[in-house]
């Protein structure tokens with residue numbers, strides 16, 4: 181599946197919204213349809229402390245395991261609810277909390293480098309919000325400076341931050357692009373993501389080879405020559 185949501189992401193999401201009303205929960209999951217660019221969070225999302233969240237998740241995950249018939253007295257299993265709770269809050273879903281957003285320092289573009297900068301093959305691990313199983317992929321990010329530059333490792337950290345949420349790939353793509361545009365105060369941003377969704381390869385349709393590619397282009401990247409230059413760097417090596 182290839183999707184290109186350059187400027188029509190809003191149209192896409194509006195269409196998705198209308199479309200969703202007629203689907204069952206299994207269909208929504210299997211079609212991987214998102215409803216908004218923002219991660220749907222409740223207003224009270226951060227009323228509970230991380231410690232309280234871990235306690236609650238531990239309790240409820242134990243319920244899930246017991247419902248499945250697992251013996252929580254077993255030495256191998258008894259620590260699992262606490263481990264899952266810690267992993268959810270501290271690691272794989274830590275990007276839900278804006279307090280964990282990486283601090284990004286801007287630098288003046290002293291070298292007067294006015295060409296595109298491409299950071300490619302940024303490996304990320306995310307989780308599908310429809311099935312809570314991994315999405316594993318690579319993000320390729322590019323921008324053309326309009327006066328400011330950021331440290332290269334910050335691009336990786338930004339991808340990582342937005343990946344550490346329950347996600348759909350389209351939203352991850354747009355969230356990274358939107359944040360870059362905001363930080364760098366430039367429209368000239370491109371993001372391409374290629375990823376494998378374990379909910380597609382390990383269950384459901386069980387296609388182990390399928391990859392999903394999403395892209396976002398704005399500013400100069402909407403010009404064919406700029407876009408082609410960017411894509412040619414992705415093909416290298």
Ligand SMILES: [Zn+2]
Nearest residue numbers: 308310311379
């Ligand atoms: Zn899924």
